[in-house]
Amino acid sequence: MNRLLFLLPLALMLGACVPSTPEARIAENPGAFQSLSSKDQALVRQGRIEEGMHPKAVRLAWGNPAREYEGEDSGKNTRVWEYDRDRPVYTTNFYGGYGYGRYGVRHYAFDLGPEIAYVPYRVATVWFRNDRVTKWERVR
Numbered sequence: 001m002n003r004l005l006f007l008l009p010l011a012l013m014l015g016a017c018v019p020s021t022p023e024a025r026i027a028e029n030p031g032a033f034q035s036l037s038s039k040d041q042a043l044v045r046q047g048r049i050e051e052g053m054h055p056k057a058v059r060l061a062w063g064n065p066a067r068e069y070e071g072e073d074s075g076k077n078t079r080v081w082e083y084d085r086d087r088p089v090y091t092t093n094f095y096g097g098y099g100y101g102r103y104g105v106r107h108y109a110f111d112l113g114p115e116i117a118y119v120p121y122r123v124a125t126v127w128f129r130n131d132r133v134t135k136w137e138r139v140r
Contacts, residue, residue, distance in 0.1 A: 022047045053133045079128040086118040
């Protein structure tokens with residue numbers, strides 16, 4: 001039983017790290033996929049987008065954006081989606097301080113150790129006007 005309690009959170013963490021693919025997103029949303037034109041279905045299966053695509057096709061092809069912006073341009077509704085990835089940044093930090101141990105005994109501890117921080121960076125942006133892609137760009 002104790003092993004199960006240890007393995008369950010571990011399995012959940014590892015499952016969260018699995019990248020989503022167009023095929024996995026199609027399997028999760030078959031109705032949305034079936035409502036697309038055959039041309040858009042082919043693009044989604046390849047993980048590609050084109051000008052004129054509906055946001056649901058983009059979401060199936062590329063997944064959920066990290067950020068969504070809404071606005072208006074010349075009386076037309078606009079949206080911008082940004083997609084991010086994380087880059088590890090390795091540093092060494094000095095840790096130190098004091099605390100209380102057993103029986104209220106005060107102790108000091110210092111340590112020099114590595115630290116990894118994950119910094120997001122933009123990899124793609126999609127612009128929409130009236131629920132259609134007007135342009136997009138992606139990092140190579």
